[in-house]
Structure formats: C-alpha cells, structure tokens
Amino acid sequence: MSAPGNELSKSEASIFEGLIGYHLRRLSVAVMTDLADSLAPLGLRPAEASVLFMIDANPGITQSDVAKELGILRANMTPLIAALVKRDLIQREPVDGRSQALTLSSRGDALTRKAWLITRQHENRMFGTLSESARSRVIAQLRGLWRHAR
Amino acid sequence: MSAPGNELSKSEASIFEGLIGYHLRRLSVAVMTDLADSLAPLGLRPAEASVLFMIDANPGITQSDVAKELGILRANMTPLIAALVKRDLIQREPVDGRSQALTLSSRGDALTRKAWLITRQHENRMFGTLSESARSRVIAQLRGLWRHAR
DNA sequence: TATTGTTATACTCTATAACTATA
C-alpha cells in the first residue's frame, strides 16, 4: 500500500486511518508472515513451534491441555500432534486410558532450541527499534486491551 | 487462557510473556472475531465490508485497484466481487475493454452506512477505554512498527 | 509486452458434530 504515485493512497488512509483494529491487523499479518518465513527452514509452522515450546516448558503435558493453553481446538490438535510424532520430534506416553503425556524427543529438543533462537531473532528484527522499557509498555498495553476485548 | 485454578498459566506466561508478536496476534484475533460477529447480522464479512468502504470512498475504482489497496489477490477478488454484484450491493460498468468501474448501488450504499456505523461502534467497544490522544499514539506506534516490519 | 479479470487448484486455519473409550 501507499506506493509512490498511487493516487488512491490518500483516500485509503482517510477511510481506515482512525481504526486501531485496521492497523493492528495489518501489523499482526506482517509479523506472522515474517515469523512463518523465519521458521520455514526448520519445516515448522508457527502453530507447531508454539506446541513444541509448550511441551518443552511443560514436559508431560497432555494434548488437550496444550490445546487449551494455545487456543487450538482439540479436533485440530490431532493431526498437528500426529505430524510431530511422525517426524520423531515428540513422544506420547499414556497417563491413563485416555490422556497422553507429551515429551520432546532428543531430535525435538534440538529443533525446539533452534526454533526458539529463530523466534527471538525474529522478535528483535521486528521490534528491535524499541527499547526494553518501550517493549514492556507495548506488551502491557496489548495485554490490557486483550483482557478488555475478549 | 489463564483460567483460575489452571496450573499451567504460570509457565504459559513465562514462555510467551516477553514476545510482542504473541500479544499482538492474540489481540488481533480477538478484535477481528468481535468485528466479524458485529458485521454478521448484515451478512457481511470484514473483507466484504472493507471492499464496500473502499468503493464508497472511491466511486468508479477498479477491481484490481481495490485488491491492491486491501492486499487481496486479484484471483480472490473475483468471487468476492461476484457475490456483492449478485446481492445487488455494487454495480460494474466497463471502463475500457479490460477494467470494470465499481460503484455502490442504492442498496449497497444503505448497507455500507450501516456497516460503517457498526464498525465505529465495534472500535469504541474494543478501544473505548483509551482517550482520543491515547488512540492516536497507539495508531502511530502500530504504523511505525508496520512500516519497519513489512 | 504488460495488465485485467477469470478459472482451477491447493494448503492452512478454524469450526462443528458425532463417535470411541475411558474416568
């Protein structure tokens, strides 16, 4: 958008300029695209990486608890988890007759460390112009708006 | 997330707490969901409403210019525009042998006014806790980060 | 040659309903 010589830029701005939701969505899409591109060399999508981070921080967590934490529907967790098991990134062990405890395999642990490094580099690339205190303020602002919005 | 008595909340926070992208995405999803729910009674999705707003502000704009402004691929504009024409919300008139000028029909104009009102009410509901100056600062912040990110 | 619009296609994300087996 807003390409030089594009005569629509002015009116486009006047329509959506005052809408926070518009700018929020536009930034979120750009950031997610960059994260997806950054993780792609590892063969991971953002949702898969977030599942690995969750299991890494909570060894033995069950599939449905990962789903609850990440806001993913249980029905959609099944193929996601199955793909990670098939790639030998995570292991499943029965807790009882229903639940499965999830842990990272050694390959999964190594890949998760790489994914976490890439995610931090991505954050610095996207938000590195902000000071540490500015980042904290932004996060506090976004958290507050989210708590009110949901 | 963060339901009372959920013992995973602490570790969930510790993983993603420092990531602006995480909070950005979470807020964007919540806001978009509210907007979609708000527009649904009109039979409009956010993308369709944004197309109507664009045509309203730029009568005679072509399909591909709407696509460029909104970041929608031309291939995906075809069914979107076709549906709005079929509902008699917009009209197409040939500019030359290739391009089609888009304008709102009287029904489309009436619906667009309702959609705009709903969008403003949605914004006030989501961000009404912010003062006018705080909203301007948030927009400036998001714009700056977007220009750097894309 | 480049642009407008179309068609076909495919992948991802999200969502609901119905089913099993277990608690």
Add this chain to the structure above:
DNA sequence: TATAGTTATAGAGTATAACAATA
C-alpha cells in the same frame, strides 16, 4: 456424566499457475 482423543467435514483466507481478452 464428563473428559480425552479421534474422524469426518465444511467454510474461510491465502496462494500459485495458466489462460483469454485487451492495452
């Protein structure tokens, strides 16, 4: 009765390639 996980399915959003008609 409620929960964990699965299966099937469907609707959106997004993406690429190839094509016809026109500039």
